[in-house]
Amino acid sequence: MLFGSHSGRGRFRLLAALAPLALAAWPVLATAQEQTPIQTQTDPAGAAPAVSDTERQSIERQLEEIRAMKAQMAAQMGELDARVQALETELQATVPGITIPPQPVAPQQQASAADAPVSMLEPKTGPAGRIVDAIDEIYDPNRGIVLAAGDWGELDMTVVTYARYLNQMGLEDSYTDSFGRTFAIDRRQEAQLQKVNISFKGWLFDPKFQWLLFAWTANTSQGLGAQTVVEGFLRYRFNDQIAVGGGLIALPTSRSLLYTYPHWLRVDARTIADDFFRGAYTSGFWVEGEIVDRLYYKAVIANNLSTLGVDAAELDDDFSTVSVATWWMPTTGEFGYANGFGDFDWHEEVATLFGASFTRSPETAQSQPGEDEGFDNSYIRLSDGTNIFAPNAFGNGVQVDAATYQMAAVHAGVKYRGWSLEAEYYARWIRDFEADGPLPVDELFDQGFQVQASFMPIRDTLQAYVSGSHIWGEFGDPSDIAFGLNWFPLHRRNLRLNTQALYLDDSPVGGLSVPYPVGGKGWVFTTDAVLSF
Numbered sequence: 001m002l003f004g005s006h007s008g009r010g011r012f013r014l015l016a017a018l019a020p021l022a023l024a025a026w027p028v029l030a031t032a033q034e035q036t037p038i039q040t041q042t043d044p045a046g047a048a049p050a051v052s053d054t055e056r057q058s059i060e061r062q063l064e065e066i067r068a069m070k071a072q073m074a075a076q077m078g079e080l081d082a083r084v085q086a087l088e089t090e091l092q093a094t095v096p097g098i099t100i101p102p103q104p105v106a107p108q109q110q111a112s113a114a115d116a117p118v119s120m121l122e123p124k125t126g127p128a129g130r131i132v133d134a135i136d137e138i139y140d141p142n143r144g145i146v147l148a149a150g151d152w153g154e155l156d157m158t159v160v161t162y163a164r165y166l167n168q169m170g171l172e173d174s175y176t177d178s179f180g181r182t183f184a185i186d187r188r189q190e191a192q193l194q195k196v197n198i199s200f201k202g203w204l205f206d207p208k209f210q211w212l213l214f215a216w217t218a219n220t221s222q223g224l225g226a227q228t229v230v231e232g233f234l235r236y237r238f239n240d241q242i243a244v245g246g247g248l249i250a251l252p253t254s255r256s257l258l259y260t261y262p263h264w265l266r267v268d269a270r271t272i273a274d275d276f277f278r279g280a281y282t283s284g285f286w287v288e289g290e291i292v293d294r295l296y297y298k299a300v301i302a303n304n305l306s307t308l309g310v311d312a313a314e315l316d317d318d319f320s321t322v323s324v325a326t327w328w329m330p331t332t333g334e335f336g337y338a339n340g341f342g343d344f345d346w347h348e349e350v351a352t353l354f355g356a357s358f359t360r361s362p363e364t365a366q367s368q369p370g371e372d373e374g375f376d377n378s379y380i381r382l383s384d385g386t387n388i389f390a391p392n393a394f395g396n397g398v399q400v401d402a403a404t405y406q407m408a409a410v411h412a413g414v415k416y417r418g419w420s421l422e423a424e425y426y427a428r429w430i431r432d433f434e435a436d437g438p439l440p441v442d443e444l445f446d447q448g449f450q451v452q453a454s455f456m457p458i459r460d461t462l463q464a465y466v467s468g469s470h471i472w473g474e475f476g477d478p479s480d481i482a483f484g485l486n487w488f489p490l491h492r493r494n495l496r497l498n499t500q501a502l503y504l505d506d507s508p509v510g511g512l513s514v515p516y517p518v519g520g521k522g523w524v525f526t527t528d529a530v531l532s533f
Contacts, residue, residue, distance in 0.1 A: 139533065140156075141337065143156040143158075143201075143202075144156045144157050144158035144159075144199070144201075144533055145157045145158070145533065152204070152205060153202060153203050153204040153205060154202040154203055155200065155202045156200070156201050156202050157198070157199065157200055158198075158199045158201070158532075158533060159196075159197065159198050159199075159531065159532070159533060160195070160196075160197040160262050160530075160531070160532045161193065161194075161195060161196045161197065161530075161531050161532075162193075162194050162195060162267060162268065162528050162529060162530040162531065163191070163192070163193050163194065163528065163529045164191070164192055164194040164267070164526060164527070164528045165190075165191050165526065165527040165528075166188055166189065166190055166191075166192070166515055166524070166525075166526055167189050167524065167525040167526070168187040168188050168189065168515070168517065168520070168524050169187055169189055170522045170523030170524065170525070171185060171187050171504070171517070171520050171521060171522040171523070171524065172185065172520075172521045172522050173185055173187060174519075175385075175506065175518075175519030175520070175521060177382075177384040177385065177386055177475075177519075178382070178384040178386075178475040178476055179386075179394070179395035180395075181395070183518075183519060185517050185519055185520060186517070187517075192219045192220055193219055194218060194219060194220060194268070194513070194528075195216075195217070195218045195219075195268060195513070196215075196216075196217055196218075197214060197215075197216045197217075198214060198215050198216075199212060199213070199214035200212070200213050200214070201213070208236055208237045208238065209234075209235075209236055210234075210235045210236070210237060211232065211233070211234050211235070212232045212233055212235075212247075213230075213231075213232035214229075214230070214231060214232055215228065215229070215230050216228070216229045216230075216231070217229070218512070218513045220512040220513050221512055221513060229308060231247070231248040232247055232248060233245050233246060233247025233248055233249060234246055234247055239289075240289060240290045241289040241290055241291070242287060242289045243287065243288050243289055244285070244286070244287050245285065245286050245287075245288075246284070246285045246286075247283065248281055248282070248283055248307070249281070249282065249283070249284055249286055249300055249302070250280075250281050251278075251279035251280065251281070251282055251300055251302070251305065251321070251323045251359060252298050252300065252323055252324075252325035252357050252359075253277070253278045253279035253323055253325075253357055253359045253407055253409065254274055254277065254278040254279075254357065254409050254411075254424060254426070255339075255355060255409075255411045255422075255424055256270050256274055256278065257278060257279065258298070258325060258327065258339065258355070259338055259339065260338055260339055260340050260341065262530070262532050263337060263338045263340025263341065263342075263493070264340065264341050265341045265342050265452055265454055265463075265465040265467055265484065265486070266467060266482060266484065266498075266500065267498045267500070267526070267528040267530055268513075268514075268528075269514050269515055269516070269526075270514075271450040271452070271467055271468065271469035271480060271482075272469055272471070272478060272479070272480045272504070272507050272508065272509055272516065273426060273448040273449060273450045273469030273470065273471050273480075274424070274426075274450055274469065275509040275514070276381065276383070276426075276446075276448065276471055276478075276508050276509050277407055277409065277426035277428050277446070277448065278407075279305045279306070279323065279359055279361070279405075279407070280305050280306035280308065281306060281307070281308055282300075282302040282303065282304060282305060282306055282307045282321065283302060283303065283307045284300055284301050284302025284303065284319065284321070285300070285301055285302075285319075286298060286299060286300040286301070287299050291326070293333070294328060294329050294330060294333045295326065295327075295328045296326065296327050296328075297324070297325065297326045298324070298325050298326075299322075299323070299324045299325075300321075300322070300323045300324075301319045301321065301322055302319060302321040302323075302361075303315040303316050303318075303319060303320075303321060304316060304321055304361060304363060305321065305361050305363060305380075305405065316362070316364065320361065320362050321359075321360070321361040321362075322359070322360050322361070323357065323358070323359040323360075323361075324357065324358055324359075325355065325356070325357035325358075326355060326356060326357075327339075327353060327354065327355030327356075328353070328354045328355065329351070329352065329353050329354075330352055330354070331349065331350055331351055331352045332347065332349055332350075332351045332352075334351065335351050335352075335353040335413065335415065336351065336415060337493065339353065341413075341420065341422055341452055341454070342415075342420050342454040342456075342463055342465065342486075343415040343416065343417070343418050343419060343420040343454070343455075343456065344456065344460075344463065344488070344493050345415070346417060346418050346456065346459055346460075347415045347416055347417065348417065349416075350414060350415070350416045351414070351415045351416070352412075352413070352414050352415075353411070353412065353413040353414075353422075354410075354411070354412050355410070355411045355412075356408070356409065356410045356411075357408070357409050358406075358407070358408045358409075359405070359406070359407050359408075360404065360405070360406045361404070361405045361406075362402065362403075362404045362405075362432070363380060363389075363402065363403055363404070363405055364401060364402045365389040365399070365400065365401050365402070379509075380403065380405055380430060381508055381509065382444070382473070382474065382475040382476075382508070383446055383471055383473020383474060383475045383476045383477070383478060383508050384473075384475040384476040384478075384506070384508060384519075385506075385507065385508040385509065385510075385518040385519050386475070388400050388403060388430065389401075394439055394440055394441070396437070396438075396439075396440065397437065398435050398436060398437035398438065398439060399435060399436055399437075400433055400434070400435045400439070401434045401435055401436065402432070402433070402434040403430050403431070403432060403433050403434070404430070404431050404432040405428070405429075405430060406428065406429040406430075406431070407426065407427065407428040407429075408426075408427050408428075409424055409425065409426045409427075410424070410425050411423065411424035411425075412424075418455055418456030418459060418463075419454070419455045419456075420452075420453065420454050420455070421451075421452075421453050422451070422452045422453075423449065423450065423451045423452070424449065424450050425447070425448075425449045426447060426448050426449065427445070427446075427447045428444075428445070428446050428447070429443065429444065429445055430443065430444040431443040431444075441474070444474050445474065446471060446472065446473040446474060447471075447472050448469060448470055448471035448472060448473075449469060449470060450467065450468070450469035451467065451468060451469070452465065452466075452467035452468075453465065453466055453467070454466075460488060460491040460492070461487065461488055461489075461491055462485065462486070462487055462488070463485065463486040463487075463488070464484075464485055464486075465482075465483075465484050465485075465486070466481070466482065466483050466484075467481070467482050467484075468480060468481035468482065471508065473508070476506055476508065478504075478505055478506040478507055478508050479505045480502060480503060480504050480505065480507065480516070481502075481503050482500055482501065482502040482503070483500065483501050484498060484499060484500035484501070485498070485499055485500075486498050493532070494531065494532055494533045495529075495530070495531055496529075496530050497527075497528070497529050497530075498526070498527065498528040498529075498530065499525075499526070499527045499528075500525070500526045500527075500528075501523060501524075501525055502515060502516065502523070502524040502525070502526070503522070503523055503524075504516050504520040504521055504522060504523075504524065505521060506519065506520075506521055507519060507520040507521075
């Protein structure tokens, strides 16, 4: 599709470039054709006939006009040849493997082409000498591959996928919760094409009307209720201050849910504290924009913390979930591509980011996704990993039917010349319990933090990082720490190879799509090859 599109586009642009020059040359050619050739009669001896002064002057004027037209045509042909050569060079770069036969060029045309600006004849080069003139017409880091674009709209495609080797054999094979119950851990060692996320996005009829549709699946979740998700949203951007949207949205409960995915240090895996405290992906409405220069906001209303794996009949009948976030980038006004983690962008000036969020959501047992049905669903858990809506969650035979989740988070980060230091603090309250019997608690309060640091020993090529988190909870104090390397063989962020060693201390979260299981204690090793564009 791309090959055909670019071949057609190259021919169209070539014809479009030739048309103005052809129109400019047409009057000259027409005038030259209308000129009557000079006819002279000679006698048998070859002597030229006598002409009057008036006739001679008329002939000289015609000759001067013809010479002027010839010079004008030569100049225009030189410009035409230069443009043709530039377009041929661009076409060859756009469609690999195409060969354009050389055309004979007159000496004066060669001189004209040689005098053309270098930018017309030579493609620009980017990092590592790559040709970007033609590539950037179909690929943009902020848009992905541009499949179609015009006055009526734009269609872009992006892909995130990765292959993973996972080794959990260093974990203990069971764990015991705070109520003395022991559970087996299904340790895994496997290779998977872990996730495929294909998105189509763009605008239609008006650049302010934007849309996104995506298909999202994980091989590790095949056979479960939400193994494949087809979702999206519609958004209208009135101006820089206000954009309104509806559809599937990431609740901005933590920084990892503020458009940073998949640009994390770890591959598609949060620290356990982030995973424990955060909300998830839900359906609702939101408004977002820039309050003042370098200060941004996002506010969401929705039905619950997560709609992945939950059908409409199980949702609450009101919009009681509210999440608000704001972030500020005071020094440079940006924090790298997608505000992601780590300084692959190599900031020459110190870049800083500060943010805060607050979320409140009444939840019911019915509105919760089933165990592992969604590959990024969040459950309200005790700090020992127990799902509070599970039967007998508190060990006294009572089941919780409803509770209210409230969570606040603040984060900060700094980046400079390949170095980064980023941290986030979380506080969560679970209150307003409704249950079918008495509970040993009236309210739960848990708090925790994460810290992630990285540097680039080889710019555009190698990144080393350490990240970890800790939770102080009512039913345990779990933690984790990871050491890893990201290698970018193409010297750009679109392809990376990651290897990581992760140590877990009683993980309160886990699932099939992440490298850590609930209750995990010990070492986990992963190796990933990630493609994202």
